[in-house]
Amino acid sequence: MSKDWNSVLLSNDVTKAWDCLRNVLLSAINSIAPVKQARIKQQTEPWIDSDILALINQKYTAFKQYKQSKTEEHLNIFRSLRNKTQITISKAKQIVFTEKLEENKHDSETLWQHLKQIGLPSKKGSSSKTNIS
Numbered sequence: 001m002s003k004d005w006n007s008v009l010l011s012n013d014v015t016k017a018w019d020c021l022r023n024v025l026l027s028a029i030n031s032i033a034p035v036k037q038a039r040i041k042q043q044t045e046p047w048i049d050s051d052i053l054a055l056i057n058q059k060y061t062a063f064k065q066y067k068q069s070k071t072e073e074h075l076n077i078f079r080s081l082r083n084k085t086q087i088t089i090s091k092a093k094q095i096v097f098t099e100k101l102e103e104n105k106h107d108s109e110t111l112w113q114h115l116k117q118i119g120l121p122s123k124k125g126s127s128s129k130t131n132i133s
Contacts, residue, residue, distance in 0.1 A: 004024070007020040007024075008024060045093075046096050047089065047092035047093045047095070047096040048089075051088070052085070052088055052089055052092060055081065055084060055088055056085055058081050059078065059081040059082055059085050062074065062077045062078040062081050065077070065078075066078045097115075100114045
């Protein structure tokens with residue numbers, strides 16, 4: 001990785017030499033360690049715990065295996081994990097809603113703040129169905 005230093009060394013103007021030096025160094029740095037985009041995860045929902053995250057990872061791994069092999073066995077494993085994950089999330093979500101209802105059943109303002117914060121859909125235009133019974 002050789003760089004052309006002539007523009008820096010032969011420059012008569014200090015400002016131009018500095019600009020050339022900076023460009024050469026930044027070019028070298030970018031070729032060695034380019035800037036990468038990082039994904040910043042949002043805060044997870046209160047019902048997502050380490051067990052659910054482990055199930056989700058197992059489900060994705062099973063899906064990748066099915067995509068590679070295309071066998072009925074891997075498809076059944078994926079479907080089983082998918083269903084187990086959905087059921088587990090649904091139960092955990094119901095527990096969180098129930099806890100919030102119990103904690104705030106005598107304070108309606110706080111209750112509604114918590115329910116909106118954890119994703120209870122509003123009356124207006126929401127097609128999401130949430131069972132909190």
